Every structure is written in C-alpha cells, then in structure tokens.
Amino acid sequence: MLVGLARCFFMDDISTGLDSSTTYEILKFVQQMTHMMDLTVVISLLQPPPETLELFDDIILLCEGQIVYHGPRENAINFFGTMGFKCPDRKNVADFLQEVTSKMDQKQYWTDEENKYQYWPIEKFADSFHSSYLPRLVEDNLYMPNNMGKRNEIKTNATRSISRWNIFKACFSREVLLLKRNSPLHIFKTVQIVILAFVISTVFLRTNMNHKNVLDANKYMGSLFIAIVIVNINGMTEIAMTIKRLPTFYKQRELLALPGWALVCSIFLINIPMSLVETCLWTSLTYYVIGYAPSFVRFIQQFLVLFATHQMSMGLYRFLAAIGRTQVMANMLSTTALIAMYIFGGFVISKDNLQPWLQWGCWTSPFTYAQNAVALNEFLDERWDTVSSHLNYHS
Numbered sequence: 001m002l003v004g005l006a007r008c009f010f011m012d013d014i015s016t017g018l019d020s021s022t023t024y025e026i027l028k029f030v031q032q033m034t035h036m037m038d039l040t041v042v043i044s045l046l047q048p049p050p051e052t053l054e055l056f057d058d059i060i061l062l063c064e065g066q067i068v069y070h071g072p073r074e075n076a077i078n079f080f081g082t083m084g085f086k087c088p089d090r091k092n093v094a095d096f097l098q099e100v101t102s103k104m105d106q107k108q109y110w111t112d113e114e115n116k117y118q119y120w121p122i123e124k125f126a127d128s129f130h131s132s133y134l135p136r137l138v139e140d141n142l143y144m145p146n147n148m149g150k151r152n153e154i155k156t157n158a159t160r161s162i163s164r165w166n167i168f169k170a171c172f173s174r175e176v177l178l179l180k181r182n183s184p185l186h187i188f189k190t191v192q193i194v195i196l197a198f199v200i201s202t203v204f205l206r207t208n209m210n211h212k213n214v215l216d217a218n219k220y221m222g223s224l225f226i227a228i229v230i231v232n233i234n235g236m237t238e239i240a241m242t243i244k245r246l247p248t249f250y251k252q253r254e255l256l257a258l259p260g261w262a263l264v265c266s267i268f269l270i271n272i273p274m275s276l277v278e279t280c281l282w283t284s285l286t287y288y289v290i291g292y293a294p295s296f297v298r299f300i301q302q303f304l305v306l307f308a309t310h311q312m313s314m315g316l317y318r319f320l321a322a323i324g325r326t327q328v329m330a331n332m333l334s335t336t337a338l339i340a341m342y343i344f345g346g347f348v349i350s351k352d353n354l355q356p357w358l359q360w361g362c363w364t365s366p367f368t369y370a371q372n373a374v375a376l377n378e379f380l381d382e383r384w385d386t387v388s389s390h391l392n393y394h395s
Contacts, residue, residue: 002033008040020049031055048094063101066126083120083128084112101125167259171266179270182241186274189234193278196230197285206291217379223290224374225347227282228367231306232338234278235313239330242321264318271314279307293381305373312366341365346372 001009009030015023027043034041042060045052059076061069069076077087080100086109087096099105103119110117179186204223245263252258283303288294292302317334324330342348344358345367351359362368378384 002030009042011041011043013044013046015045015048020052024049024052024055027052027055045094047092047098050092050094053092053094059097061097061101063125064122066122067129068101068122068125069097069129079129079132080109083125084115085109085120086111164259164262168262168266171258171262172269175266175270178241179274185237189237189278190281193230193234193281194285197282200226200230201286201289204290206289217384220290220292220378221347221375223286224378225345225371227286227306228309228370228374229342231279231282231310232313232341232367235310235317236334238314238317239321239334240327242318243325243327243330246322246325267318268315272311275307275310275314279303279310282306292378293383295381298377298381301377302374305370305377309366309370312370316366341367344368 011030014026018026023045030041030043033039043056053073056073058071059069059073060067061076069079071079076097077093080087080097085100085106087093087100088109096109100109101120101122106119107117200223204219245267249258249260249263253260280303283299283306287299287302292298316337317330320333320337321330324333340361344354344361344365346362346365347367351362351368354362
C-alpha cells in the first residue's frame with residue numbers, strides 16, 4: 001500500500017497481532033516517510049505504548065461519534081488539565097486519553113479540589129474543544145498557502161523520482177519471480193512437447209515416407225503444418241497469465257504512472273529463453289526422425305521459423321487477453337482468431353480456391369508466412385531436384 005503516489009493513508013488498527021517492538025519499528029518508518037514526502041497518515045491504534053504514541057504529530061480523540069480532541073500530541077494533556085483532569089506521572093498517556101472520557105474511570109483523574117467532581121459527558125468535552133483555540137490552530141496548519149505549494153512541489157517531484165531503468169528492473173525482477181513460481185507450468189509444457197513430438201514423429205516416421213515419391217510430399221507438408229499448429233497452441237498459456245497481470249497493471253498504472261512498455265518488454269525478454277527451449281526441443285526431437293532435409297543449415301532455419309512463430313503466438317494471445325480483459329472473452333477471441341488463421345493459412349484451403357473477395361485474408365494470417373517459410377526451407381533442398389527432373393521428363 002505504501003508503494004505509490006497516494007498522498008493520504010488511512011490505517012485502521014494496524015498493530016493487531018504485533019508485539020510493541022514491531023509496531024514501533026513500523027510506525028517509525030511511517031513517520032519518517034510522512035515527514036520526508038509530506039504525506040497525511042491517519043492511524044487508529046488500541047492502547048499504544050508511550051514510545052509509539054510519541055511518534056504522532058497530532059491526536060484525534062473520538063468518543064461516541066464526536067471529536068473530543070484534535071490537535072498536537074503535546075497539547076492533549078494540557079487541554080484536559082484546563083478542565084480539571086490530570087494525567088499521573090507514571091500513567092500511560094494513551095490510557096489516560098481513553099479513560100478520561102469513560103464514566104467508570106473519569107473520577108480518578110479529577111484534581112480540582114475547589115470544585116466537587118461531577119461527571120463530564122462527551123458533549124461537554126466536545127463543546128469545550130470547539131470553543132477553544134485548537135480547531136483554529138489545526139485549520140491554520142493544514143491550509144497555509146506555503147504548505148499547499150510544498151505539497152504540490154513534492155508530488156510533482158515524486159512522479160519523476162523513479163527512472164525508466166529502475167521501473168524496467170522492477171518489472172523484470174517481478175517477472176523472474178513469477179517465472180519461478182510458475183515453474184510447474186513450464187515443466188508441464190516441456191513434458192507435453194516431448195510427448196507430442198514422440199507421437200508426431202511416429203505418425204510421420206521417415207521409414208514410411210519417401211522423398212522421391214511426389215505423393216509423400218503431402219505427408220511432409222502435413223507434418224510441417226502440424227508443427228506450426230502445435231507451436232502456436234503452446235503460446236495460448238499466455239492468455240491466463242496475462243489476464244492475471246491486468247488488474248495489477250491497471251492499478252499500478254493509475255497509482256505509479258507505470259508505463260506499459262516496461263511490463264511488456266520484461267515479459268517479452270523473460271519468455272525468450274523459454275521459447276528457445278520449447279522450440280529447440282520440438283525441432284530436435286522431430287527433424288531427423290521425420291526425415292526432413294539432412295542439412296544442419298536447414299535445421300537451424302526451421303528452428304528459427306518455429307521460434308518466430310512461437311513468439312508471434314504469445315504476442316497475439318497477450319494482445320487478445322488485453323482486449324478481452326476476462327477469461328471467457330479472451331478465450332472466445334482467441335478461438336475465433338485461431339480458426340481464421342487455420343482457414344486462411346493456405347493449407348486447409350488454398351488461396352486460389354478462395355473467393356476473390358476473401359483472398360486478402362490469406363496474407364493476414366500468420367500461418368501463411370510460417371507455412372511458406374518451412375515449406376520452402378524443406379522443398380528447396382537438393383534431394384527434391386530429382387523429383388522435379390522426373391516430373392519434367394514425363395511431362
């Protein structure tokens with residue numbers, strides 16, 4: 001709560017469950033922050049010890065819904081002293097302030113020997129306070145023009161006190177922490193990729209595919225398309241993770257002027273190693289088992305295309321999650337976008353078979369570029385030249 005540009009803090013009984021030493025340390029920090037940043041902090045405490053009470057500048061004493069006293073801490077005892085009530089030397093001031101307005105405990109503090117004790121009701125204390133100089137003193141201290149100018153100046157400087165680099169480091173550190181917390185999810189995704197790679201490798205096993213047969217080229221295209229689909233689906237986990245980030249982002253943007261680029265860049269950078277691992281696992285486990293072009297350069301090129309596709313999918317689903325704001329809406333948008341990419345990707349339906357007024361959709365689908373890239377990388381290999389020559393000869 002304290003990490004923000006709020007100028008006023010209202011803390012209700014923050015010492016519950018804490019020992020007196022811890023309470024003192026917390027309030028000491030709050031006092032220093034209040035004085036350095038010119039904040040307004042209102043704290044309610046139950047029976048604070050003397051050293052804790054001395055940290056407060058002003059005291060507001062409420063009883064039965066009325067303000068009995070509001071003013072400097074050091075003037076509180078004198079205020080009640082003018083009415084005939086005195087705090088004993090060894091008495092805790094906080095206990096005295098609570099008991100002096102109590103009907104059961106008030107009599108023990110009466111010291112005016114000239115007048116006989118009579119119970120002072122809360123209304124009498126409140127009238128005495130409002131008729132004294134204390135309310136005017138509080139108003140003058142709060143609304144002095146110099147103080148108001150100082151508040152605005154400090155507020156303006158506070159918004160500029162955090163550099164962009166520090167904001168980025170804070171966001172990046174948070175993403176590292178979230179990465180560690182979400183490690184079970186990433187381990188599950190890694191195991192999932194290994195299992196899917198094993199299944200796809202056995203379906204498109206190289207012993208059942210002949211690169212010299214033109215009909216088997218369709219099988220290679222199918223395996224390449226499935227690789228793109230699986231890599232794209234792996235990025236859908238960003239939907240739920242982004243939706244969980246959104247409330248924090250919008251809240252901190254309002255309070256801290258948190259720029260969106262700092263959060264997005266940290267997410268992008270922290271996901272690059274995970275994307276490299278997932279894509280490398282898939283390419284390594286399927287490339288030579290399926291029997292793609294036996295070239296290390298083409299292996300690297302296919303890996304880079306799948307890596308770029310994975311980055312694209314994560315960015316797309318983050319964008320859809322930011323638009324949807326909720327899990328239901330984001331799932332609906334992502335499903336619609338995924339179906340559109342499948343249809344216009346060029347594998348399910350060729351671009352030439354689409355209506356002329358729909359052919360523009362082929363170039364808006366990221367699958368088109370990914371499919372063309374991996375297909376060209378595979379079929380431009382030298383071993384497919386024999387098939388081309390054979391076809392030209394029969395033609």
